[in-house]
Amino acid sequence: MINKGILIVVSGFAGSGKGTLMKALLSQYDNYALSVSATTRSPREGEREGRDYFFVSTEEFERMIENDDLLEYAKYVSNYYGTPKKYVFDKLAEGKDVILEIETQGALKVKEKYPDTLLMFVMPPSVREIYNRLKKRGTETEEVIMQRMKRADEEAAFIDQYDYLVINDVVEDCVRRMHEAITAAHYSADRNMEKIEEVKKQFKEFLKEER
Ligand code: 5GP
Numbered sequence: 001m002i003n004k005g006i007l008i009v010v011s012g013f014a015g016s017g018k019g020t021l022m023k024a025l026l027s028q029y030d031n032y033a034l035s036v037s038a039t040t041r042s043p044r045e046g047e048r049e050g051r052d053y054f055f056v057s058t059e060e061f062e063r064m065i066e067n068d069d070l071l072e073y074a075k076y077v078s079n080y081y082g083t084p085k086k087y088v089f090d091k092l093a094e095g096k097d098v099i100l101e102i103e104t105q106g107a108l109k110v111k112e113k114y115p116d117t118l119l120m121f122v123m124p125p126s127v128r129e130i131y132n133r134l135k136k137r138g139t140e141t142e143e144v145i146m147q148r149m150k151r152a153d154e155e156a157a158f159i160d161q162y163d164y165l166v167i168n169d170v171v172e173d174c175v176r177r178m179h180e181a182i183t184a185a186h187y188s189a190d191r192n193m194e195k196i197e198e199v200k201k202q203f204k205e206f207l208k209e210e211r
Contacts, residue, residue, distance in 0.1 A: 004092075004095065004186075004191075005031075005033075005091065005092040005093075005094070005095050005096045005097050005098060006092075006097050006098075006116060006117075006118055006182070006185060006186060006191060007088070007092065007097075007098055007100070007110070007114055007116065007117045007118070008097055008098065008099045008100070008117070008118045008120065008182060009099075009100045009101075009102060009106075009107045009110055009111070009117055009118070009119050009120065010022065010099055010100070010101050010102075010120050010121075010122060010166075011101075011102060011103055011104050011107045011119070011120070011121050011122070011155070011162070012121060012122030012123065012124075012166075012168075013122075013123070013124065013130050013152035013155065013156075014130070014134060014148040014151070014152060015124065015129075015130040015131070015132075015133035015134040015137070015148070015152075016122045016123060016124045016130065016133075016168055017122065017124060017133065017168045017171070018101060018122040018168070019101070020171060021122060021166070021168060021171060021174055021175060021178065022034060022099065022101055024171055024172070024175045025099075025175050025178060025179065026099075028175060028179070029179055031095075031096060031097050032096065032097050032098075032099055033087075033091040033094075033096040033097070033098050033099070034098075034099050034101070035083055035084070035087055035088050035091075035098055035099065035100045035101075036050065036051065036052070036053060036054060036084075036087070037053055037054070037081050037082060037083055037084070037100075037101075037102065038053065038054040038055075038056050038060075038061060038064060038070070038080075038081070038082050038083075038084060039053045039054070039055060039056070039061075039079060039080065039081045039082075040055075040056060040057065040058050040061050040079045040080045040081075041053075041055075041079040041081075042055070043055050044139045045139065054084070058080065061073075061080045061082065064082065064084070065082070068085075069084055069085060069086070070082040070083060070084060070085060071083040071084070071085045071088055071100075071110065071113075072102070072106040072109040072110050072113075073106065074102070074103060074105040074106040074109075076103050076105075076151065077144065077147050077148060077151055081102065081103070081106070082106075083100050083102060083106070083110075088100070097182060103151075103155065104155045104158040104159075107119055107158075107162075108158060108161060111161075116190070116191055118163055118164070118181075118182065118185045119161070119162040119163045119164070120162060120163065120164045120165075120166055120178065120181070121159050121162040121164070121165055121166065122166045122168050123159075123165060123166065123167050123168065124168055125167065125168070125169055127152075130149065130152060131145070131149060134148060134149075163185075164178075164181050166178055
C-alpha cells in the first residue's frame, strides 16, 4: 500500500559520526540509497571517486550548476558541495528511500523545494566530542578543524527546523531509531495524499452504487 520512496536529509556537525551511521544503516536495511555528492574539495586519504564523492574542479562544478544538474548546492568552508539530481529521482522512482548527507543550507533548500523531505540532524553527545573526533581523524589541519568548529556553531542555529534529532551515542541504537523514525514517516497522512484521495473517491462511488 505505502511503497513510495521518501527523500531523507541527514545533516550533522563535522565529526558527529554521521558517516559511520549511514554506513551501518545502509548495510542493515535494503530500502535505502545514498546519494553521492559532487565536491570541489580534494579527496581525503582513503576516499574514492564515485563512492565518497565525485571530485570535480570548480569549472566543472559551475557547469553542473548552469546545466541545472544539481538538486541543491552550497559552499562549505571554501568548497562547493552539491547533489546530482538524476540519481535521486531514479532511485525514488524505484521506491527506494534516498538519503542525502548534506549540510544545513542545502538541507533547508531541499525542504523548501520538496516539503515531503524528512530532515534528520545528528548530534554527538557533546561539543568537546566533536573537536576530539576531528582531531583524532587527523585528516585536517588545526586551522581547518577550527573553521569547521565555527561552521558547526553557525549550523546549530538551524537545528530547530529539522524534523528529528539523532543523538549519536551508541551506533546500533542510533541506527535502529533512525530506521524507526523513517518507517513511521512513510505512514504520515501528508505523505499519503494520493491514498487519502483514493479512499474518498471509493466512498463516493460506493455510496452512489448503494443509492
Ligand atoms: P566533508 O568535507 O566533511 O566531506 O563535508 C562537509 C560538509 O558538506 C558536511 O556537512 C557534508 O554533509 C556536506 N555535504 C556533503 N555533500 C553535500 C552536498 O551535496 N550538498 C550540501 N549542501 N552539503 C554537502
